[in-house]
Amino acid sequence: xxxxxxxxxxxxxxxxxxxxxxxxxxxxxxxxxxxxxxxxxxxxxxxxxxxxxxxxxxxxxxxxxxxxxxxxxxxxxxxxxxxxxxxxxxxxxxxxxxxxxxxxxxxxxxxxxxxxxxxxxxxxxxxxxxxxxxxxxxxxxxxxxxxxxxxxxxxxxxxxxxxxxxxxxxxxxxxxxxxxxxxxxxxxxxxxxxxxxxxxxxxxxxxxxxxxxxxxxxxxxxxxxxxxxxxxxxxxxxxxxxxx
Amino acid sequence: xxxxxxxxxxxxxxxxxxxxxxxxxxxxxxxxxxxxxxxxxxxxxxxxxxxxxxxxxxxxxxxxxxxxxxxxxxxxxxxxxxxxxxxxxxxxxxxxxxxxxxxxxxxxxxxxxxxxxxxxxxxxxxxxxxxxxxxxxxxxxxxxxxxxxxxxxxxxxxxxxxxxxxxxxxxxxxxxxxxxxxxxxxxxxxxxxxxxxxxxxxxxxxxxxxxxxxxxxxxxxxxxxxxxxxxxxxxxxxxxxxxx
Numbered sequence: 001x002x003x004x005x006x007x008x009x010x011x012x013x014x015x016x017x018x019x020x021x022x023x024x025x026x027x028x029x030x031x032x033x034x035x036x037x038x039x040x041x042x043x044x045x046x047x048x049x050x051x052x053x054x055x056x057x058x059x060x061x062x063x064x065x066x067x068x069x070x071x072x073x074x075x076x077x078x079x080x081x082x083x084x085x086x087x088x089x090x091x092x093x094x095x096x097x098x099x100x101x102x103x104x105x106x107x108x109x110x111x112x113x114x115x116x117x118x119x120x121x122x123x124x125x126x127x128x129x130x131x132x133x134x135x136x137x138x139x140x141x142x143x144x145x146x147x148x149x150x151x152x153x154x155x156x157x158x159x160x161x162x163x164x165x166x167x168x169x170x171x172x173x174x175x176x177x178x179x180x181x182x183x184x185x186x187x188x189x190x191x192x193x194x195x196x197x198x199x200x201x202x203x204x205x206x207x208x209x210x211x212x213x214x215x216x217x218x219x220x221x222x223x224x225x226x227x228x229x230x231x232x233x234x235x236x237x238x239x240x241x242x243x244x
Numbered sequence: 245x246x247x248x249x250x251x252x253x254x255x256x257x258x259x260x261x262x263x264x265x266x267x268x269x270x271x272x273x274x275x276x277x278x279x280x281x282x283x284x285x286x287x288x289x290x291x292x293x294x295x296x297x298x299x300x301x302x303x304x305x306x307x308x309x310x311x312x313x314x315x316x317x318x319x320x321x322x323x324x325x326x327x328x329x330x331x332x333x334x335x336x337x338x339x340x341x342x343x344x345x346x347x348x349x350x351x352x353x354x355x356x357x358x359x360x361x362x363x364x365x366x367x368x369x370x371x372x373x374x375x376x377x378x379x380x381x382x383x384x385x386x387x388x389x390x391x392x393x394x395x396x397x398x399x400x401x402x403x404x405x406x407x408x409x410x411x412x413x414x415x416x417x418x419x420x421x422x423x424x425x426x427x428x429x430x431x432x433x434x435x436x437x438x439x440x441x442x443x444x445x446x447x448x449x450x451x452x453x454x455x456x457x458x459x460x461x462x463x464x465x466x467x468x469x470x471x472x473x474x475x476x477x478x479x480x481x482x483x484x485x486x487x488x
Contacts (some may be wrong), residue, residue, distance in 0.1 A: 153397030157426040159472060162478050170483035177484070182401040198486060208486045222481055227405060229477030234406050237469050239414035240421070240462060241451045242442060 002050035002150035002187035003031055005159070005176050006116040008140045009129035012169040013118055013199040013207075015174045017048045018184075020191030034195040034209075035060050037067065037076045041204045043121040045076060045085055046197055050150035051113025051133065054105075058096045059089065059113075082127040083139075083142035086117050097133075114149040119199065124171075126201055154186045155179030169198055174222065177212070181223050194219075245276055245433035247290035249420050250360040250401070252372035255415040257362055257451075259418045259445040260429075261292045262394075264435030275287065277440040279455075282319045285448045287365040289329055290441055293350035294394035295357025295377065296348075300341045303357075303469060304331065304400075325391045328369035328475050330361050334379035343375075358393040363443065370445055398430045399423030411471060413442055421456070422470050438463075 004017040017033040023091055031053060037045040047063075049056035067075040077124050079085045097111050104111045112133035115172075120126040126139040132146040142165040148156065155178075162175050173196065183190045197209040212219050248261040261277040275297060281289040291302035291307075323329045341355050348355045356377035362384075364370040372384040374391040385392055386409040392400065400420075417440065422429050424449040427434045436458050443451040456463050 001459075116476050151397075153395075153430070154401050156430045157397065157398050157401075158474070158478075160430050161474055170485070171478075174481060174482035175478065178478070178481075186397070186400045186404050199365055210486065218482075218484060224479065228479065230402070230474075231404055233470065233473030234415075234419065234422070234475055235472065236464075237418060237422075239412065240417035241414070242454065 001187070002034060003148070003152065003155065003180060003190040004048035004050055004116055004150055005146060005148045005155070005179060006046070006118050006128055006154075007050060007146040007163065007176070008118060008167055009172055010166050012201060013046075013120075013126050013128065013173075014169055014172050014176060015046045015048060015116070015118060015195075015197040016180065017195050017222075018180065018190045019195065020189060021053050025144050028191075030191075030193070032195055034197065036197075036206065036209075037063070038206055039077055040129055041122075042121065043077070044199060044204060044207055045082075045117065045121075046199070046207070047089065048116040050112060050115075050148065052109070052111055053073050055093070055096050055100065055113045056115075058100070059092045059106055060113075061176035062092050063089070063093070074088050074206055080082075080121070081121065081124055082117070082129065085121070086129040086131060086139075087135045089115055089117055089138055090131050093131065093133070094135040097135075098182055116147050116149055120201065120204065122204060124200065140148055150185050151183055151190050154183040156180060173198065177219055177222050178226050180218075181226060201211075245428050245431070246294035247392070247396065247399065247424060247434040248277060248294055248360055248394055249392045249396075249399070249423060250290070250292060250372055250388060251390040251407065251416050251420070252362060252363050252370055253389055253413055253416055254410050255416075255446060257290075257364075257370050257372065258413055258416050258420060259292060259360070259362060259439075259441040259443075260424065261439050262424065262434045262435060263437050263439065265297050266433055274435075274436075274437070276439055278448065280441075280453075281307070281363075282450055287321070287366075287367075288443060288448060288451055289361065289363035289398075290443070290451070291333065292360040292393065294359075296353070296355055299337070299340050299344065299355055299357045300359075302344070303336045303359075306336050306339070307333070310376055316387055323366055324365070326361070326363065326365055326373065327364070330373040330375060330381045331426075332384075333359055333361055334375050334381055337375065337377070338379040341379075357458045360393055361392050364445070364448065366448060370443065375386065391402065394428055394436050395431050398427040400428060417442065418466065421466050424469060425463075425467050
């Protein structure tokens with residue numbers, strides 16, 4: 001499976017994705033699920049993907065191929081808005097689903113996948129979209145500034161407790177990593193390394209990309225510190241007493 | 245939806261279930277999802293249910309009806325072992341699925357449900373089973389002493405972190421309530437009150453049943469204390485710094 005989270009906050013955008021794919025427990029691999037589409041000083045788009053790897057890779061390949069082929073038709077590097085970019089990703093997803101769906105459904109294999117698409121195109125504020133397997137999508141707002149795809153439930157409570165639109169992006173990154181740590185503790189199909197990207201509003205650069213491995217001292221510190229803090233917090237609360 | 249958890253620990257058995265059912269957001273009701281089958285001094289069986297309410301109620305009604313009808317054929321109050329009781333629940337579930345399934349699938353409604361069945365029959369140790377929608381089941385062991393059904397993922401990380409076979413049942417109850425609190429924070433379809441039952445090995449009594457409402461002072465204490473402890477633990481860990 002997969003776990004990805006993206007946040008569009010007042011202090012910046014944050015993207016994080018794990019990199020484990022599995023087709024059965026004996027076919028576990030590492031694939032990056034974070035893709036960048038950049039025009040220096042003009043746009044940065046970040047695409048996170050979950051679901052059928054063949055489908056998500058095909059979507060990304062077609063988006064890249066069409067962007068490099070020429071600039072006549074609309075492509076991911078020339079669409080005028082993030083909204084149009086989300087439409088383009090949705091349309092490309094529908095195209096692949098139509099092409100590969102019938103053969104896959106004969107073998108009862110799920111063709112579906114989901115995307116988080118975020119970033120900024122000059123002339124607009126940063127925007128974040130959650131693109132469904134059907135190709136339609138919703139946009140994050142100040143009330144709901146984050147989206148998750150994939151194995152989202154294990155790591156949702158901690159985000160719901162500490163992140164809002166005004167959370168500093170450094171704290172949001174900390175929360176995202178704790179959310180990944182909780183997910184990986186309960187679900188083997190989500191695994192390190194984690195790709196993380198932070199983007200400052202109106203920067204239009206490549207953002208700061210970091211790949212967090214098992215050896216990352218900060219991740220180790222969070223992993224150990226959070227586990228210990230939880231056990232201490234748990235021990236500090238009184239046990240239940242029965243009313244007999 | 246629903247959230248239920250049951251644990252078979254060295255120190256006793258613990259059962260907990262929420263009580264919210266919903267058929268769409270405008271049809272939210274309160275139904276107890278914890279049922280007891282007891283023969284004083286001989287057996288206590290506790291059945292937790294998740295899934296289609298019509299199916300789970302039918303299974304329970306048939307189990308009760310057949311137990312009170314007479315003692316000739318095998319019923320939930322006379323089967324000689326917990327294993328046989330799990331078979332009986334699975335068979336009854338298959339019977340309802342066969343009866344109601346075709347009509348429901350015409351309307352694309354899911355007939356399926358899951359059960360946790362635990363308890364003790366004299367002559368055996370306490371046992372706990374997780375009964376799948378297909379009617380087959382698995383049994384908890386010392387390595388994996390707990391099961392969840394329904395909206396299980398939000399509340400799984402905290403159980404994975406603090407509960408094992410040797411956890412005192414008072415701490416397991418505390419953990420279960422925190423697990424419910426996290427689930428209810430992230431998922432509206434799980435709601436108070438929580439039914440909780442604790443059973444001491446070889447007691448063969450009715451166990452101690454408690455219904456935990458919003459006004460329950462211990463639950464309020466956990467809710468507030470845990471939320472605050474998490475925020476403090478989060479704040480105590482350093483924010484992420486980017487390697488630029």
